[in-house]
Amino acid sequence: MTFVNQIINGLHVGSIYALIALGYTMVYGIVKLINFAHGDIIMVGSYTAMVIMTELTGLPLWVGLLIAMLAAMLVCTTFGVVIERVAYKPLRNTQRIAALITAIGVSLLLQNIAQLIFSPNSLPFPVAIRVPPVAIGEMTISFITLLTITVSVLLMLGLQAFVHKTKIGKAMRAVSEDRDAAQLMGINVSTTISVTFAIGSALAAMGAVLYSTAYPIIIPTMGAMPGLKAFIAAVLGGIGVLPGAMLGGFLMGVAESLTNGYISSQWGDAVVFGILIVVLLVKPSGILGRRTSEKV
Amino acid sequence: MLIVKDIQVYYGAIHALHGISFEVQQGEIVTLIGANGAGKSTVLKTISGLLRAKSGDVVYTGKSLRNVDPHNIVKLGLAQVPEGRRIFQQMTVLENLEMGAFIRNDRAEIEAGFEQVFQSFPRLKERRKQLAGTLSGGEQQMLAMGRAMMSKPQLLMLDEPSMGLSPILVNEIFSIIAQVHQSGTTVLLVEQNARMALSIAHRAYVLETGRIVKSGDAKELMDDDAIRKAYLGH
Ligand SMILES: Nc1ncnc2c1ncn2[C@@H]1O[C@H](COP(=O)(O)OP(=O)(O)OP(=O)(O)O)[C@@H](O)[C@H]1O
Ligand SMILES: [Mg+2]
Numbered sequence: 001m002t003f004v005n006q007i008i009n010g011l012h013v014g015s016i017y018a019l020i021a022l023g024y025t026m027v028y029g030i031v032k033l034i035n036f037a038h039g040d041i042i043m044v045g046s047y048t049a050m051v052i053m054t055e056l057t058g059l060p061l062w063v064g065l066l067i068a069m070l071a072a073m074l075v076c077t078t079f080g081v082v083i084e085r086v087a088y089k090p091l092r093n094t095q096r097i098a099a100l101i102t103a104i105g106v107s108l109l110l111q112n113i114a115q116l117i118f119s120p121n122s123l124p125f126p127v128a129i130r131v132p133p134v135a136i137g138e139m140t141i142s143f144i145t146l147l148t149i150t151v152s153v154l155l156m157l158g159l160q161a162f163v164h165k166t167k168i169g170k171a172m173r174a175v176s177e178d179r180d181a182a183q184l185m186g187i188n189v190s191t192t193i194s195v196t197f198a199i200g201s202a203l204a205a206m207g208a209v210l211y212s213t214a215y216p217i218i219i220p221t222m223g224a225m226p227g228l229k230a231f232i233a234a235v236l237g238g239i240g241v242l243p244g245a246m247l248g249g250f251l252m253g254v255a256e257s258l259t260n261g262y263i264s265s266q267w268g269d270a271v272v273f274g275i276l277i278v279v280l281l282v283k284p285s286g287i288l289g290r291r292t293s294e295k296v
Numbered sequence: 297m298l299i300v301k302d303i304q305v306y307y308g309a310i311h312a313l314h315g316i317s318f319e320v321q322q323g324e325i326v327t328l329i330g331a332n333g334a335g336k337s338t339v340l341k342t343i344s345g346l347l348r349a350k351s352g353d354v355v356y357t358g359k360s361l362r363n364v365d366p367h368n369i370v371k372l373g374l375a376q377v378p379e380g381r382r383i384f385q386q387m388t389v390l391e392n393l394e395m396g397a398f399i400r401n402d403r404a405e406i407e408a409g410f411e412q413v414f415q416s417f418p419r420l421k422e423r424r425k426q427l428a429g430t431l432s433g434g435e436q437q438m439l440a441m442g443r444a445m446m447s448k449p450q451l452l453m454l455d456e457p458s459m460g461l462s463p464i465l466v467n468e469i470f471s472i473i474a475q476v477h478q479s480g481t482t483v484l485l486v487e488q489n490a491r492m493a494l495s496i497a498h499r500a501y502v503l504e505t506g507r508i509v510k511s512g513d514a515k516e517l518m519d520d521d522a523i524r525k526a527y528l529g530h
Contacts, residue, residue: 081372167398174384174395180346186370186399186447290386 004139006261007254012145012214017151019207021202021237021245023080023157025230029176030196031092033099037083037106041201043078043114045208046073046125046218053126065209071206077112089190090108104144107223113230114220125216145277150210156246157205159199160204162279163242172196176240214223225269229256233274247287253276297322297482298343298374301486303352305335305342312338314506315352325473325483327493327514330503331526335484337379339503340453343484344376347371352370356451371399375449378454379486381440385429389420392428392439396446406446412441416472432467441472452476453484470496475511490527494518502527 020042021171027035050069056064091099129141163169174182175192183189211226212218233252237244252272260272279286298320305313313335318327328336341347343354345366349391354361360367367508375396377390393413397406414421417438423431428439444452454473458466470492487493494500494514502510502523510517517523 060440167394170387170391170394171398173387177386178382178383181378181384182395183366184344184370184376184378184382185395186367187395188365217323217344 006257007109008139008141008145010254010257011250011260012148012253013256014233014250015149015183016211016214016249017209017230018209018235018246018249019152019203021233021249022156022242023114025236025239025242025245026172027272028234029090030172030193031221033088033233035088035200036100037102037110038200038204039223039230040107040110041076041079041176041204041223042208042226043218043220043223044110045205046212046222047077047114047118048072048075048205049212050123050125050211051126061126061130061242064126065213068128069206069209072209073202075292076201076205076208079195080204084193084197089193101257107139107206111220111223114274116173116276118220120220122217122219125212125218127213127216129198129213141214144210144213148214151206155203157225159242160202162199168192169248187285229272232272235286236276238278238286241286241288241290244288251287255282279293297357298484299338300343301353301355301356303339303342303349303354303443305347305349307338312506313342313349316503316506318350318501320420320510322450322482323480324499325477325497327485327486327487327500328503329487329490329493329500331527332490334503335506336498336503337455338506339513340376340378340484340486343369343453344374346387348488362504362509373448373450373476374453375408375444375447375451377440377444377455379459381436383428383431383436383439383443385427388425388430389428389431389439390424392443393420393424393446396443406415409448410444416445416475417442434461434468437461437465437469438472441476443471443474445490449481450480453486454485455486457485457486460490463507466492490523491518498503504512 020038024035027038031069044114046109049072052068053064053070056067083106087102088099091102129144133140133142134146165171171182171187171192172195174185174187181190229252230249232243233248236251237246237248255275256268256272262270283289299317300426302315303313304315316339328339330336338347342349344360344366356372356374358375369457393410397409400406411502419435419443420438420442422469423435430438431439439455457469457473461469465488473483473485475494485497494517497514500514500517501508501515510523
């Protein structure tokens with residue numbers, strides 16, 4: 001594979017990390033919580049999509065995939081919002097560590113529920129896209145890669161427009177910055193937090209379907225690795241900063257892909273964590289981070 | 297218009313307000329003065345719902361605010377300019393004003409609100425695309441006031457608007473407060489700058505360690521010996 005191909009592969013997986021990282025960073029921005037259950041929302045999304053695509057056998061596969069995406073978004077959004085209301089909201093004004101531990105608990109709960117319903121064994125994710133690779137000049141790019149990058153970039157642009165142009169998006173930024181001041185403006189903080197979890201979870205659902213299309217094996221603990229990497233991407237870019245999560249995701253993907261391609265696939269994860277350590281040492285607030293180190 | 301009835305407010309185990317009662321009539325400028333830590337900000341935060349009184353009540357136009365959420369209290373026509381401005385630093389000046397108008401939906405009315413704020417604070421107009429965090433302290437105070445005015449409150453509560461400003465800016469801010477009052481807004485003003493506050497207010501309450509120790513006509517308090525000694529420096 002050429003260098004350019006490695007980069008493109010990196011952008012493929014990186015755009016998925018970026019989608020997931022956005023959920024971590026938005027939630028952190030607004031409630032200062034590392035939502036450890038966010039990775040498991042990916043798993044929920046993948047299983048939902050799998051069930052839908054397996055059930056909808058009569059339809060063309062890509063229609064099935066589209067419906068599966070929408071279903072995954074709906075289910076993940078519901079999970080995200082309900083988890084926040086039930087598990088995190090009651091702890092909103094307590095010590096942060098309480099919500100953090102609760103998030104780990106929610107993560108385990110989701111994994112165990114998935115094991116009960118689907119067994120702990122891995123299942124194949126239906127292959128929906130059988131389109132030949134696209135030739136661009138000398139190169140050929142897989143259709144899935146092209147689709148993933150395009151969809152992710154469009155979603156990111158949409159999110160940027162949402163937080164800068166819409167009233168509720170601006171309210172999200174206001175609450176992230178100063179919750180009390182936002183309340184004094186008449187902003188309903190609970191609603192705003194729910195919207196944040198909803199959007200973060202919907203993006204994770206899209207990430208889940210795209211991820212499983214690329215790595216078509218699903219298992220109840222599947223959310224851990226992409227979740228962790230996306231979290232690192234969010235920290236790398238500057239947690240709480242939306243463009244940071246996007247940048248961090250792409251950087252992580254490319255670094256991982258280059259390592260896999262030129263060093264060894266066994267080193268891919270190590271390099272990713274190595275980057276995190278270096279960034280945290282050099283600039284603890286992340287590449288685009290503003291605030292000086294805020295301890296979690 | 298606003299009646300505060302014997303409120304007891306705690307921060308955990310710290311007893312901050314020991315039964316505060318006062319009222320503000322429609323059309324008045326009332327000031328709460330007191331030294332650092334007297335409890336002035338605590339009073340305002342309790343009125344706007346950010347803090348809850350353990351006992352006692354806050355009644356606004358006949359309605360108890362005990363169980364009303366802060367974001368709904370704003371809708372009743374109460375706005376607060378918090379201590380330290382608390383503007384949204386990462387948002388532009390215009391976005392800050394839009395947030396001030398969050399409870400309003402009529403676009404034309406909001407636009408008219410911008411114009412009104414820009415008339416009072418021309419400097420904000422020049423800087424409307426700028427991030428609020430890049431404004432000077434005085435400009436940030438203007439923005440905080442403009443933002444509160446955007447909700448078109450009946451009662452405007454200001455927490456130490458003169459804090460950290462040069463004498464010229466303090467005069468400017470106070471003349472805007474007078475203008476806002478002239479245009480029909482009732483004002484509850486918290487200040488450490490007792491001289492300025494008493495000069496603009498109709499009535500005043502003096503707060504000391506969570507209790508009201510004196511109240512009356514602002515002009516009379518200005519001549520009160522004890523007040524002069526404690527708060528006016530001679
Ligand atoms: N978040 C808090 N936690 C604990 N105690 C607090 C908190 N905020 C205020 N207090 C205490 O409550 C008392 C009243 O504080 P408050 O901020 O209302 O005073 P203030 O009159 O506004 O003072 P200043 O003029 O310095 O702003 C003080 O003794 C203060 O230490
Ligand atoms: Mg104060």
